[in-house]
Amino acid sequence: MADDKALTPRGQDFSSWYNEVVLRAELAEHSPVRGSMVIRPWGYTLWENMQRALDDMFKATGHQNAYFPLLIPLSFIAREAEHVEGFAKEMALVTHTRVVPDGQGGLVPDPESKLEEPLVIRPTSETIIYDAYSRWVQSYRDLPILINQWANVMRWEMRTRLFLRTAEFLWQEGHTAHATNEEAEQEAQTILGVYRTFMEEWMAMPVITGRKSDSERFPGADHTYALEALMQDNRALQAGTSHNLGQNFARQFDLKFQAESGDWEYAWNTSWGVSTRLVGGLVMTHGDDSGIVLPPKLAPVQVVITPIWKTDEQQAVVLEKAESVANVLRQENIRVHVDARENMSPGAKYYDWERKGVPLRMEIGPRDVAKQQLVLVRRVVPEGGDRKEFLSETMALSVIPERLREIQVGLLAVARRRQEANTFRLTEYGPFKKMVAERGGFYFAGWCGAVSCEDKVKEETKATIRVLPDASFRSDPPPERCLVCDGAARHEAVWARAY
Amino acid sequence: MADDKALTPRGQDFSSWYNEVVLRAELAEHSPVRGSMVIRPWGYTLWENMQRALDDMFKATGHQNAYFPLLIPLSFIAREAEHVEGFAKEMALVTHTRVVPDGQGGLVPDPESKLEEPLVIRPTSETIIYDAYSRWVQSYRDLPILINQWANVMRWEMRTRLFLRTAEFLWQEGHTAHATNEEAEQEAQTILGVYRTFMEEWMAMPVITGRKSDSERFPGADHTYALEALMQDNRALQAGTSHNLGQNFARQFDLKFQAESGDWEYAWNTSWGVSTRLVGGLVMTHGDDSGIVLPPKLAPVQVVITPIWKTDEQQAVVLEKAESVANVLRQENIRVHVDARENMSPGAKYYDWERKGVPLRMEIGPRDVAKQQLVLVRRVVPEGGDRKEFLSETMALSVIPERLREIQVGLLAVARRRQEANTFRLTEYGPFKKMVAERGGFYFAGWCGAVSCEDKVKEETKATIRVLPDASFRSDPPPERCLVCDGAARHEAVWARAY
Numbered sequence: 001m002a003d004d005k006a007l008t009p010r011g012q013d014f015s016s017w018y019n020e021v022v023l024r025a026e027l028a029e030h031s032p033v034r035g036s037m038v039i040r041p042w043g044y045t046l047w048e049n050m051q052r053a054l055d056d057m058f059k060a061t062g063h064q065n066a067y068f069p070l071l072i073p074l075s076f077i078a079r080e081a082e083h084v085e086g087f088a089k090e091m092a093l094v095t096h097t098r099v100v101p102d103g104q105g106g107l108v109p110d111p112e113s114k115l116e117e118p119l120v121i122r123p124t125s126e127t128i129i130y131d132a133y134s135r136w137v138q139s140y141r142d143l144p145i146l147i148n149q150w151a152n153v154m155r156w157e158m159r160t161r162l163f164l165r166t167a168e169f170l171w172q173e174g175h176t177a178h179a180t181n182e183e184a185e186q187e188a189q190t191i192l193g194v195y196r197t198f199m200e201e202w203m204a205m206p207v208i209t210g211r212k213s214d215s216e217r218f219p220g221a222d223h224t225y226a227l228e229a230l231m232q233d234n235r236a237l238q239a240g241t242s243h244n245l246g247q248n249f250a251r252q253f254d255l256k257f258q259a260e261s262g263d264w265e266y267a268w269n270t271s272w273g274v275s276t277r278l279v280g281g282l283v284m285t286h287g288d289d290s291g292i293v294l295p296p297k298l299a300p301v302q303v304v305i306t307p308i309w310k311t312d313e314q315q316a317v318v319l320e321k322a323e324s325v326a327n328v329l330r331q332e333n334i335r336v337h338v339d340a341r342e343n344m345s346p347g348a349k350y351y352d353w354e355r356k357g358v359p360l361r362m363e364i365g366p367r368d369v370a371k372q373q374l375v376l377v378r379r380v381v382p383e384g385g386d387r388k389e390f391l392s393e394t395m396a397l398s399v400i401p402e403r404l405r406e407i408q409v410g411l412l413a414v415a416r417r418r419q420e421a422n423t424f425r426l427t428e429y430g431p432f433k434k435m436v437a438e439r440g441g442f443y444f445a446g447w448c449g450a451v452s453c454e455d456k457v458k459e460e461t462k463a464t465i466r467v468l469p470d471a472s473f474r475s476d477p478p479p480e481r482c483l484v485c486d487g488a489a490r491h492e493a494v495w496a497r498a499y
Numbered sequence: 500m501a502d503d504k505a506l507t508p509r510g511q512d513f514s515s516w517y518n519e520v521v522l523r524a525e526l527a528e529h530s531p532v533r534g535s536m537v538i539r540p541w542g543y544t545l546w547e548n549m550q551r552a553l554d555d556m557f558k559a560t561g562h563q564n565a566y567f568p569l570l571i572p573l574s575f576i577a578r579e580a581e582h583v584e585g586f587a588k589e590m591a592l593v594t595h596t597r598v599v600p601d602g603q604g605g606l607v608p609d610p611e612s613k614l615e616e617p618l619v620i621r622p623t624s625e626t627i628i629y630d631a632y633s634r635w636v637q638s639y640r641d642l643p644i645l646i647n648q649w650a651n652v653m654r655w656e657m658r659t660r661l662f663l664r665t666a667e668f669l670w671q672e673g674h675t676a677h678a679t680n681e682e683a684e685q686e687a688q689t690i691l692g693v694y695r696t697f698m699e700e701w702m703a704m705p706v707i708t709g710r711k712s713d714s715e716r717f718p719g720a721d722h723t724y725a726l727e728a729l730m731q732d733n734r735a736l737q738a739g740t741s742h743n744l745g746q747n748f749a750r751q752f753d754l755k756f757q758a759e760s761g762d763w764e765y766a767w768n769t770s771w772g773v774s775t776r777l778v779g780g781l782v783m784t785h786g787d788d789s790g791i792v793l794p795p796k797l798a799p800v801q802v803v804i805t806p807i808w809k810t811d812e813q814q815a816v817v818l819e820k821a822e823s824v825a826n827v828l829r830q831e832n833i834r835v836h837v838d839a840r841e842n843m844s845p846g847a848k849y850y851d852w853e854r855k856g857v858p859l860r861m862e863i864g865p866r867d868v869a870k871q872q873l874v875l876v877r878r879v880v881p882e883g884g885d886r887k888e889f890l891s892e893t894m895a896l897s898v899i900p901e902r903l904r905e906i907q908v909g910l911l912a913v914a915r916r917r918q919e920a921n922t923f924r925l926t927e928y929g930p931f932k933k934m935v936a937e938r939g940g941f942y943f944a945g946w947c948g949a950v951s952c953e954d955k956v957k958e959e960t961k962a963t964i965r966v967l968p969d970a971s972f973r974s975d976p977p978p979e980r981c982l983v984c985d986g987a988a989r990h991e992a993v994w995a996r997a998y
Contacts, residue, residue: 036568069535
């Protein structure tokens with residue numbers, strides 16, 4: 001079967017490798033509707049684990065979940081000028097509500113069911129949500145509103161990639177309203193911090209945070225903050241964004257409140273989101289030529305137990321041992337699975353779970369049971385160590401939580417070193433142009449702030465300013481000259497070719 | 500403010516009462532898109548708690564979650580004849596993917612972006628899901644497939660009610676594939692049992708289970724099983740359904756597998772779902788003239804603590820006590836909220852939380868702190884008891900988990916007695932016709948099995964057969980004659996007017 005073929009190596013064709021890894025790990029597949037995907041149980045459980053971790057962090061920072069309508073009147077989207085401009089070319093429009101026979105055995109939209117105003121499948125929900133907030137808010141006492149929703153959204157894309165760019169995707173979108181700009185700014189920064197913690201501590205994916213240049217801002221935002229990660233092909237992935245929307249939407253949706261002073265003022269909004277794109281980011285951060293590699297904190301299965309037997313008698317013995325070991329681990333809240341499939345060799349099982357990225361495999365054969373020992377095999381060879389450990393049963397069970405922590409930390413360390421090794425600080429345009437095109441990576445350099453310089457880089461190298469990095473990421477001393485025009489630098493910028 | 504007005508009493512106008520309760524408890528509200536609703540945080544948290552409980556039960560019975568596309572090609576829906584017939588009149592159709600200026604300052608769908616084939620926003624996902632399964636299944640070893648998805652769906656409804664009937668609603672839909680009809684039938688029954696357990700033990704809502712008559716079957720199913728609950732206005736609510744789909748969809752989507760015998764056979768499917776409609780059912784089962792009443796197991800807040808103070812000094816003392824008590828309860832996984840709002844009287848707070856249905860209120864004033872006592876007040880007067888208890892702090896804290904259990908059990912007992920008191924076993928059509936129209940309720944009676952008798956009842960009384968009840972609900976001895984035509988009874992049926 002095609003499934004048993006080795007993967008295209010990353011070094012040979014990263015894009016093919018990515019697609020094969022996603023399909024063979026059964027994370028997702030293309031659907032018959034162009035641009036939409038089916039997220040299969042293994043991929044969806046990964047997403048559920050991400051959701052759970054993020055949701056806990058949102059709630060710990062005072063947010064609640066709610067749900068707003070999928071369909072938005074076209075006139076709502078049109079109210080904020082930049083907003084409609086940003087989304088006009090990729091909106092799925094609902095125009096009819098009934099079908100009738102076409103007289104040739106087929107079905108067509110019933111002309112009599114045509115809607116007076118087309119409805120848009122939400123590409124994002126600022127408009128419909130701030131319209132609701134305008135009904136909920138009267139006084140400063142009703143603020144802040146701190147709400148998140150988990151939802152599907154749709155942006156009609158012509159060129160799609162599983163998880164990275166699909167017409168429909170799943171995400172969370174936070175929408176908040178505040179009495180002051182300072183509070184809104186603080187909220188946008190708080191969420192940027194939440195996202196960074198999640199990406200580093202859960203996904204083991206290092207990121208650079210910072211502000212977007214005006215040309216990369218969200219349509220309708222005053223400021224957009226973003227988290228950028230470097231994939232193994234040295235292209236950047238925008239992993240999440242947090243927007244300070246100022247009063248732009250509040251003005252269009254009449255979201256006003258009476259301040260303590262008695263005056264009526266427009267509220268200040270933020271919005272922020274991460275999506276199933278993170279699954280793609282995870283694959284491209286840690287995957288290897290054997291398949292995906294999952295950080296233990298997010299893995300649907302953390303330890304897979306593969307019992308090995310030849311005779312029926314052996315089968316009974318090793319399965320019993322496997323189940324009893326699994327139950328011990330479950331007591332410690334470790335996600336463990338016993339792969340008791342028959343008609344499948346142990347080797348085929350190893351291969352299967354490696355492809356699916358399970359961090360630890362435990363092998364139990366009849367001799368292991370007799371000797372009260374277990375074999376632990378890591379998905380990835382640890383630095384300066386072996387993949388495989390032969391341990392007494394007691395030792396193995398007590399050491400597993402520690403191994404999972406080591407693996408989690410190790411993945412972040414490796415990814416961080418890779419990112420650092422592919423991050424450059426340049427002052428001259430010539431070498432930059434050559435390097436960014438030939439090898440990719442993050443490029444820290446000065447920028448005069450002119451759109452013309454930004455555009456020139458984009459045209460000549462396809463690289464864009466990913467962020468104007470936050471203080472903790474900036475070079476010391478800061479760059480003095482613009483990488484492109486050699487004028488005085490107003491900012492340090494991080495350039496990269498991006499997904 | 501309008502908000503402070505008393506609710507319309509249930510006995511006066513149940514429908515107005517329902518709407519007011521939902522709006523004032525801030526469960527949900529209407530959105531600017533006709534037929535769609537905004538689910539506000541209080542309502543959504545209730546739904547989240549329902550989701551968590553159901554999801555755990557689905558996983559405990561071997562199911563996994565996945566996600567399938569929102570948009571379905573119209574030709575897919577059309578393949579199963581009954582299916583398209585059932586949904587043709589209520590489908591939201593996506594026909595364009597871009598907007599352009601209309602030349603008069605507005606926007607219209609870009610004619611050049613018209614899709615070759617319209618796409619349907621899923622009214623339910625049998626077609627797109629069994630299409631995917633047909634790619635995943637080759638051998639009997641790939642079966643069963645036991646998958647659930649949490650999703651939004653859309654059925655264009657003309658007359659909508661918050662939660663009960665909206666164009667867009669949230670639900671879960673399980674979709675399974677099996678090697679034999681027996682296994683599929685077993686699955687449909689297992690889920691019916693899961694739903695019943697959830698509705699009775701979590702929602703405290705008693706139900707009758709059984710099979711639907713052919714005229715009430717799901718379009719495309721061999722058999723539909725349902726759970727029916729009796730609301731306080733004595734109308735029935737279909738609270739959940741579980742379908743044995745036979746091979747109907749497998750044939751249309753070529754979902755085949757090679758059996759152990761080597762022969763190729765069509766798989767057997769089931770689908771099953773419950774939706775945000777359950778929130779409406781909860782309101783109409785337990786609500787009273789003061790607002791909603793929430794079963795402790797699902798309440799977003801189980802215990803609300805309202806500190807009472809006059810002076811700043813008192814405020815500091817009671818808030819400190821409130822927080823320390825709250826932390827003790829949180830250690831026991833009790834969902835507790837301290838209502839420290841200023842500028843709001845204790846009375847207004849009591850009123851607010853009663854409207855929102857919180858099961859237990861704890862009052863703490865300065866004298867309570869001094870005397871180390873607490874006041875516990877139940878949302879609902881217990882049978883033969885008082886709402887209010889004055890207890891020592893130690894006693895109060897130790898008794899709260901027990902009180903929550905009592906309240907949970909008490910709600911089910913009251914609802915069950917109400918249902919029993921409004922359930923009738925009749926043999927004559929005249930009295931039935933009068934009673935079902937005048938007072939509603941469940942009517943157990945014989946049915947000959949003829950559609951003409953079913954239709955006659957529907958026309959003359961608006962009552963329908965809710966289910967042919969499962970064995971444990973049937974009368975002993977069984978009815979001998981058809982309620983309508985007096986022919987020999989083939990089934991016992993439960994008639995009611997329904998939502």
